[in-house]
Amino acid sequence: DRTIDLAVISGDGIGPEVVAQGLKVLTAVLPQEVKLETHEYDLGAKRWHATGETLTDAELEKLKGHDAILLGAIGDPGVPSGVLERGLLLKLRFAFDHFVNLRPSKLFPNTTSPLAGRPEIDFVVVREGTEGPYVGNGGTIRKGTPHEVANEVSVNTAYGVERVVRDAYARAQARPARKLTLVHKNNVLVHAGHLWKDTFDRVGREFPEVSTDYLHVDAATIFLVTDPARFDVIVTDNLFGDIITDLAAAVSGGIGLAASGNINPTREFPSMFEPVHGSAPDIAGSGKADPTATVLSVALLLRHLGFEAEAARVDEAVTADLAERGETARTTDEIGEALAARVAG
């Protein structure tokens, strides 16, 4: 019999509420012979307010032992900007070498899009997760004076770019449309852009069935609102990926439906799955939070752990649930129950 040893970081605000539903669906979909063990880690804003700690070395070490991590949302307005982002979220992504930040965008039936005519949207962004302007290689001199200079360094390596580009080609190869678009800004960021574009072209020769395209990031934002159907798989750097995936979520049903996986495909370290939305303190406790993004993140988790059939069942449950839902608003718990019932049935 197999056991899934799952670390859970419920976090702040609506985090615990949506994670509870995600776990409900996960439990319901797993075959009886698979045992689910969960270990909650008290991390996030509440913990920081209480202890001043974001993530200790001992916790990081302990987290390493799990099969995967499910994260709800972290943060509240009382924590200075950057403390939990750099000290917890990014620390985990970097420490566990989550170089594939996977963010599917799909316009589900019966959801609203700000785009006129509700175009077909079904693509996935492979965002690099361990390099670029996110590395934290920056600094300030003469802080607070009229002569302050603040730098941020984007670091891009052949090793880092090639592995994520290769992963994106493999994902494109496995999809019906077999199309991969590189998004960068190689006419301005010529050094990083050169490395990305060269790697993209070179690795592409190993995937002759995948058709390719290049877009500057500014042009990509235009197509995301005027012709999102043109995208199949997108590969891009850490910062551009951050920006275009929020836009992609917005046009495909909203951030409340956007799932993500911070994946280490080598399985050397546990991968981490989380909804793209934040902790939404304004609606915490009200039962208004939509757990669907967390449930879709659970599908990504299942797929990563090799439970392909179960992952597909979760995806189908979400599609059916959205297609058949009525006009009346449902609570967080009601949506979770409905999805759990569907995957179990």
Added chain:
Amino acid sequence: DRTIDLAVISGDGIGPEVVAQGLKVLTAVLPQEVKLETHEYDLGAKRWHATGETLTDAELEKLKGHDAILLGAIGDPGVPSGVLERGLLLKLRFAFDHFVNLRPSKLFPNTTSPLAGRPEIDFVVVREGTEGPYVGNGGTIRKGTPHEVANEVSVNTAYGVERVVRDAYARAQARPARKLTLVHKNNVLVHAGHLWKDTFDRVGREFPEVSTDYLHVDAATIFLVTDPARFDVIVTDNLFGDIITDLAAAVSGGIGLAASGNINPTREFPSMFEPVHGSAPDIAGSGKADPTATVLSVALLLRHLGFEAEAARVDEAVTADLAERGETARTTDEIGEALAARVAG
């Protein structure tokens, strides 16, 4: 009698066609006693193919002597990415210290928006133009090997950030809504983000009538498609400004209507005005290019040179022309003629 001494860089593709209409409207709107002198500079892809040159020191020196520059569009697919961008466009922006890159977004009557319900859109982005990741401070080691490292450095100075933030506050102060939004990513790019946010807060104390807001760039892209009416003036860094102004153009009638000014408010060097769109070689010569973005850029030019009433007349002509246009497509020349007739009348 006054003379406007204008440098013209018509450039490639549809550049010369749209610039011709821009100059037609400019000539028509200027008071009789103002003389317009234009000096064409042969710069762009054609020139590069012929001579290998992008912009010589002598040309740069000569350009300094003009009152302003009107640029059409440069580039063609035969020029390697980055050559004309870094060697010509960005070189001019940096050499002439164009620290205010001004990009208004307005959804004109009778234009199409990809957004459902055509929300109210009328805001202006003040994009920093001389710092950030655009400075060209990057480099590559071990190029072409598996150990290549390519870096890009974003440089941000108190001097550079403060002057553009101050300019943005002044613009917000002069508008009815008096609202300024800072867009950055200060939870990840903590050094640059700290400088921007501190400067924004400090300078804001001098503008108590301007209400302020801060958004991460990823969140800003969401609001640009879900609630663009919330924006009045946005101030942001060079790269974030590049990205969000293309998105802003897309949601407000398309890139064919987007104007921009690369402005040096101190008037130490000539400012440069250009449509945001590219050279569109596929439609060059067909009469299909819309010169409206160039004409709107001429309005920005007029305003910069102190011809406020004339600038307003050009803006009004564009609004009226779009509101009253029929169903049949018009040629580049027909649109230019119609606008020239309106401003002259």
